[in-house]
Amino acid sequence: MNKAFIRIRHLTFKLIVRILRFPEPDILSGKGQSSSVYKLMLKNNCKKPLVVTDKMLIKMNIIDGLIESMRANKVDYVVFNGVQPNPTIDNIEAGVNFYMDNKCDSVIAFGGGSSIDCAKIIAAKITNKKDVYSMKGLFKIRKKLPYLVAIPTTAGTGSEATIAAVITNEKTFEKFAINDTKLIPSAYCLDPELLADLPKGLTASTGMDALTHAIEAYIGWNGTSSTDKYAVEAVKIIFDSLQKSYEDGKNLVLRQEMLLASNYAGRAFTRASIGYVHAIAHNLGGLYNLPHGLANAIVLPYILEVSKGKAYKKMARLARETGIVENTLSDKEQADVFIGQIRHMNMLMGIPQHVPEIRERDIPYLAERIEKEGNPAYPVPRILNKKDFEIILNRIRGNVDENQSIPSNLH
Structure with a gap:
């Protein structure tokens, strides 16, 4: 297209x-x-x-x-x-x-x-x-x-x-x-x-789902001053509260903060839209019944990496707003730190880097469906095609045994 x-x-x-x-x-x-x-x-x-x-x-x-x-x-x-x-x-x-x-x-x-x-x-x-x-x-x-x-x-x-x-x-x-x-x-x-009794795995995957909503709304083409405000605030709250909420689920102040962040992210993306993380997650969920939040959490860093060339300034702002970088770094370096921090958050909460359910023979079919969903619907910073999605899916799949699966405690 x-x-x-x-x-x-x-x-x-x-x-x-x-x-x-x-x-x-x-x-x-x-x-x-x-x-x-x-x-x-x-x-x-x-x-x-x-x-x-x-x-x-x-x-x-x-x-x-x-x-x-x-x-x-x-x-x-x-x-x-x-x-x-x-x-x-x-x-x-x-x-x-x-x-x-x-x-x-x-x-x-x-x-x-x-x-x-x-x-x-x-x-x-x-x-x-x-x-x-x-x-x-x-x-x-x-x-x-x-x-x-x-x-x-x-x-x-x-x-x-x-x-x-x-x-x-x-x-x-x-x-x-x-x-x-x-x-x-x-x-x-x-x-x-x-x-209060939400399991740790669901706290992690749903919190990263909200983070995905906020980031995709912010780095895409369709943001406004209003959606940007909601998205940035959601990212700041999640960076500050998600890990704490994961460790201390009975803390209702943290739970309320995360509800608010999720709500802010929802307000942002319902007006500014989402991006390719969701296109991939929807199709992994449809074909393999992978929970949506978990799929978003895994896919998010991969899409940020391939989008970085077009969105590094916005990623750098998010890094500064969350307080994870020094201003002495360049925007591109700050964007790298931001993506690295998301990978680190996933690791600390037991979210895997790969989706071993993906079968190699399914990749061309998945890539076609992802492209059909994402283009032209999602106002992404960098437009990708079917070949790009095949490469990304192979990275997400990793070098795995096709009989492996995601740990059940994350479902």
């Missing part, structure tokens, strides 16, 4: 985003605030919300505060716990049927990015009556969603603040994005108590 055409598309989208109206959700934030979500339901005359979550959160009793508060305040509800990592079209269809069978009138998303994304598209399908795959791409959702509240239980996707939902077609193993301003929830709740 012609690079000039791609850049014209980037600039056109940048202009469109600047005139779009983004809804401003109601916000509950702070320790224990998930037990106040019932007030939002009563205020908005919601008689019977569908709570969209997964079985693990129910088993861990993390959802109990929300459920008990609704029960105590006579808000009727039903729980759909059929969400899986990398939610599928079948998950959504099952959720829609459950909503209709139980005569629900609103939706509460409770969980990580998978639960929130699944809930968004359940809600979209309720009012839009269209095939899920036909929503793929930009601005295909015509009608307003039912009242939707998002309650994140990880500090990673920022989905509570974004126009995006990522769904997997289980028949083709394709992960595809649905983007529309109508997918921004009516309200969201940032409650650090919900993250």
Whole structure:
């Protein structure tokens, strides 16, 4: 695809985003605030919300505060716990049927990015009556969603603040994005108590997911002064708080900081867009079911390296803002330190450098899908092609036995 055409598309989208109206959700934030979500339901005359979550959160009793508060305040509800990592079209269809069978009138998303994304598209399908795959791409959702509240239980996707939902077609193993301003929830709740028992591996991978959102939003072509402000602040918080939160998960001040960083990163990328890290991560997730945050964490340094020639000044600024460099270094040297620090963060939190699941025979197919997703959609600092992606995938794959796999504690 012609690079000039791609850049014209980037600039056109940048202009469109600047005139779009983004809804401003109601916000509950702070320790224990998930037990106040019932007030939002009563205020908005919601008689019977569908709570969209997964079985693990129910088993861990993390959802109990929300459920008990609704029960105590006579808000009727039903729980759909059929969400899986990398939610599928079948998950959504099952959720829609459950909503209709139980005569629900609103939706509460409770969980990580998978639960929130699944809930968004359940809600979209309720009012839009269209095939899920036909929503793929930009601005295909015509009608307003039912009242939707998002309650994140990880500090990673920022989905509570974004126009995006990522769904997997289980028949083709394709992960595809649905983007529309109508997918921004009516309200969201940032409650650090919900993250207190988050395992270390998930703390690490979701935190690096948020870092990826912030960096890609900042170094891409479509940033504005507003998105840059959110992105830089998110990067600063993550550099300061993620490792500490990983080591001390019960520290609710750190958990709140990471929720805020994830939210800021979400606000940045939903307006400035993402980049090739996500194109690669989506396709690794679709083909090998690799968790999205983990895939982003592994891929991020590789894409920063190949983008450095076009984005080293922005990377250098991030290095200075996070306080990891001396001003005596050149911008290119500061960018190198920044990338090295990300690799070091991954190492300290047990995130591997490679994805051994990648099969050599899959690389041409993956590279083609990555190029198709990334060009011209993502306003990246350096435009890459299929051959470039094949080289990067071989680096990410590493010199591995095809029977090796990612350690299970990082899933």
